[in-house]
Amino acid sequence: MTLEVMPILGLPEVGPGDDLVAMLAGADIREGDVVVVTQKVVSKQEGRTVPASEREASIASETVRVVAARDDLVIAETRHGFVCANAGVDASNVADGMLTLLPEDPDWSATRLRRGLLEGRTLDRLGVVITDTFGRPWRDGLVDVAIGVAGMPAIVDLRGTPDHGGRMLDATVVALADQVAAAAGAVMGKAERVPAAVVRGLAWDVHDGSARDLVRPAELDLFRESPSQALRARRTIRSFGDGAVARDAVADAVAAACTAPAPHHTRPWLFVALDGAAAKRALLAAIADAWRADLRADDTPEETIERRIARSDAVLGQAPTLIVPFVRFAGAHPYADAERAGAEREMFLLSGGAAIQNLLLALHARSVASCWISSTLFCQDETRAVLGVDDEWHALGTVACGQMPEGGASRPRPAVDLADFLRWS
Numbered sequence: 001m002t003l004e005v006m007p008i009l010g011l012p013e014v015g016p017g018d019d020l021v022a023m024l025a026g027a028d029i030r031e032g033d034v035v036v037v038t039q040k041v042v043s044k045q046e047g048r049t050v051p052a053s054e055r056e057a058s059i060a061s062e063t064v065r066v067v068a069a070r071d072d073l074v075i076a077e078t079r080h081g082f083v084c085a086n087a088g089v090d091a092s093n094v095a096d097g098m099l100t101l102l103p104e105d106p107d108w109s110a111t112r113l114r115r116g117l118l119e120g121r122t123l124d125r126l127g128v129v130i131t132d133t134f135g136r137p138w139r140d141g142l143v144d145v146a147i148g149v150a151g152m153p154a155i156v157d158l159r160g161t162p163d164h165g166g167r168m169l170d171a172t173v174v175a176l177a178d179q180v181a182a183a184a185g186a187v188m189g190k191a192e193r194v195p196a197a198v199v200r201g202l203a204w205d206v207h208d209g210s211a212r213d214l215v216r217p218a219e220l221d222l223f224r225e226s227p228s229q230a231l232r233a234r235r236t237i238r239s240f241g242d243g244a245v246a247r248d249a250v251a252d253a254v255a256a257a258c259t260a261p262a263p264h265h266t267r268p269w270l271f272v273a274l275d276g277a278a279a280k281r282a283l284l285a286a287i288a289d290a291w292r293a294d295l296r297a298d299d300t301p302e303e304t305i306e307r308r309i310a311r312s313d314a315v316l317g318q319a320p321t322l323i324v325p326f327v328r329f330a331g332a333h334p335y336a337d338a339e340r341a342g343a344e345r346e347m348f349l350l351s352g353g354a355a356i357q358n359l360l361l362a363l364h365a366r367s368v369a370s371c372w373i374s375s376t377l378f379c380q381d382e383t384r385a386v387l388g389v390d391d392e393w394h395a396l397g398t399v400a401c402g403q404m405p406e407g408g409a410s411r412p413r414p415a416v417d418l419a420d421f422l423r424w425s
Contacts, residue, residue: 001201007187008196016047021116027198034127034199035117036184039147040093041195042109042130043100052097055089062087062101066233068226075226078102081215082147084134093195106130106148107210114150125207127152131181131188137223144185146177146211152202153177153209175214176204219367234361235409237369238315240402244275245321249366250401256362257325260354263347266331269355272387275321283324283398284316286386290379315373319400324376324383325359326393327352352396363401369408370401 008027014020020041029035043049050058063076067083076087080102088102103109114128130148135141146154154177158169184197218224225233254271262268274280288309295305316322329348335341356372363370376383376395383395 001203003183003202004198004200005183005187006198006200007192007194008198009194011041011193011195014041014044014195016045016049018045020045020113021119024117024196027196029117029121029123029126029198030200031123032125032200032202034129034152034180034184034202035113036129036131036180036188036197036199037113038188038195039088039102039106039130039132040090040100042103042106042113042148044094046103046109048101048103049094049098050089050101052091052099055099058089058099058101059087062089066229067224068229080106080147081212082132082134084132088132102132102147103130107150107212108148110148110150110211125151125204127180127202127204129177129180129184130211131185133185144181144188146175146181146214149177149209149211149213151207152180152204153206154211154213155209156204176202177209177211177214224367225365230361230364232413234364235413236371237405237409238371238400239405240319240369240400241405243320243403245368245401245403246366247273247275249363249368250321250323252366253359253362253368254323257355257359260351260358262351263344264331264333268328268331268348268351270326270328270389270393271359272324272326272389273321274324280317280319280322282386283322283383284313286382287312287316287375287379290382294378312373312375315371316375316398316400318402320402321400323359323399323401324387325352325356325396325399326389327355327396328392328394330392349394349396352394356396356399359399363399367404368401369404370399373398373400 006028008024011023014023020037024035027035059074059076062078063074064079065077066074067077068075074086075083077083078087082088082102089099091099094100110128110130114126117128118126128148128150129146129152131144132147133142134145136143154175156174156176158172158174161169163169180199180202184199187197188194250273254273257271258267258269260269274283291309292305295308327348329345332344332348335344360370360372374397376398380395383389384391384393
């Protein structure tokens with residue numbers, strides 16, 4: 001296969017409502033060609049521009065998820081599923097004082113442009129790709145990628161086909177539309193006023209494809225959040241979607257928990273995971289019995305007791321997996337005075353809290369919803385008896401976990417006023 005990449009020269013400045021098809025009408029377009037157009041001219045033609053003074057608000061409105069942030073740079077996921085700098089809000093190649101936003105629906109923009117280019121032409125195979133320049137994790141520099149595709153496949157799945165040596169491919173999925181975009185980008189420099197090109201010589205069989213095909217599903221994305229963003233993105237979720245929690249996800253989370261800071265070179269933690277119905281029922285019954293006894297001793301009305309227990313069971317009872325974290329104080333230094341002895345115990349308890357936080361973050365990284373509930377802190381003997389744990393272990397609540405519910409957390413995390421939490425001296 002030999003490819004030709006030819007810039008389309010002499011295009012005028014594009015404004016809102018301009019006839020982009022008419023502007024491209026003079027280009028030499030043949031059977032099997034791919035017409036490549038930059039996002040910038042499509043956005044300007046569709047009126048997707050805003051004043052530069054609205055930069056921050058525009059980035060926020062175009063963002064559905066922040067992946068990473070540093071200083072004034074935000075790597076964000078857009079409503080299209082693209083992950084790019086500042087949610088695609090950009091000031092290059094646009095009038096002073098203005099910014100462009102990504103097209104509302106780049107695939108539809110590509111489809112509309114393709115239909116217009118086919119009018120008056122007897123072509124069967126004609127592809128259209130709309131491009132934008134994205135950065136790439138692990139590699140410096142920008143490259144053109146496809147954000148809109150029509151008339152051609154966006155990806156070519158080679159899994160199950162042999163390579164030149166006859167070995168079956170089991171992971172190779174080629175981003176064909178991105179290859180076309182990168183090739184065209186070589187002749188569409190940002191400073192040369194060349195916003196379109198024709199790529200010739202490409203072969204394909206499937207005529208329907210979209211840039212949505214290039215978006216990796218969340219469950220397959222190993223790099224969905226930066227570590228700093230994951231700290232902010234993890235939420236307490238008390239209701240769960242259908243399905244069990246994979247045991248390897250729990251094992252990974254416990255392994256992460258065991259990297260927490262610990263006193264005196266100890267690892268003073270134990271995590272008991274319950275995903276069997278009988279085991280969970282036994283634990284919840286023990287918690288409920290202990291709680292009833294305590295509340296009755298406080299002269300709490302029976303209806304209030306049952307309401308509180310029902311509210312707890314609504315979370316713990318429906319969770320596919322319960323994890324009970326424990327800490328022990330073996331290895332603590334003995335002190336005669338109460339102050340230092342108490343501080344030594346608190347040090348181990350703090351270590352247990354750090355381990356629980358690591359556990360919750362690791363579950364979040366595996367897209368497992370979770371919440372920490374204090375429950376077992378108030379019924380130590382009962383918890384140890386049900387779970388068959390020695391008396392040296394001190395229960396630190398219960399972590400309920402399950403599949404992420406539709407839409408994730410029900411409410412956005414409230415903003416934090418650091419003036420309430422940070423003091424410098």
